[in-house]
Amino acid sequence: MNNGLKVNDKLFQIGCCTDNSCCLCDAVVETQSHLFFECSYSRLIIAAVESWCGFKVDVNISASTTGIVPRRALKQEVHSLIWTACVYCIWNQRNNARMNLVLIKPDNIARNIREEVKRRIRSKLSKETTRTDRIWLRK
Numbered sequence: 620m621n622n623g624l625k626v627n628d629k630l631f632q633i634g635c636c637t638d639n640s641c642c643l644c645d646a647v648v649e650t651q652s653h654l655f656f657e658c659s660y661s662r663l664i665i666a667a668v669e670s671w672c673g674f675k676v677d678v679n680i681s682a683s684t685t686g687i688v689p690r691r692a693l694k695q696e697v698h699s700l701i702w703t704a705c706v707y708c709i710w711n712q713r714n715n716a717r718m719n720l721v722l723i724k725p726d727n728i729a730r731n732i733r734e735e736v737k738r739r740i741r742s743k744l745s746k747e748t749t750r751t752d753r754i755w756l757r758k
């Protein structure tokens with residue numbers, strides 16, 4: 620959020636690396652904005668996650684595509700959880716590519732995000748979770 624991640628563009632500028640290209644796509648300069656919002660590899664992950672969750676994954680909440688309307692707070696929590704998981708996994712994969720020269724298929728990253736989000740949601744369900752919210756979550 621504070622543009623403080625040590626992406627290749629920053630590392631290159633201070634002489635810590637000789638290549639400022641993106642670790643994930645190797646096509647353009649790796650800036651923080653590119654990594655999370657423009658990179659073709661990251662976009663494949665986010666597209667797969669969007670296909671699964673049914674709403675657009677970005678910094679703003681979009682309308683539900685299901686017809687079942689959960690509590691706004693629940694939807695915000697789920698959206699935040701998905702967004703955070705995407706950012707974490709993209710950054711983790713970027714570091715894996717940079718340090719270990721390993722690039723996992725975007726679909727596999729998206730699958731990991733999906734499973735982690737499901738696990739976290741299940742752990743937070745309580746008796747106060749309404750039937751409508753449970754139905755929305757199931758979908």
Ligand SMILES: [Zn+2]
Nearest residue numbers: 641643644658
């Ligand atoms: Zn890239």
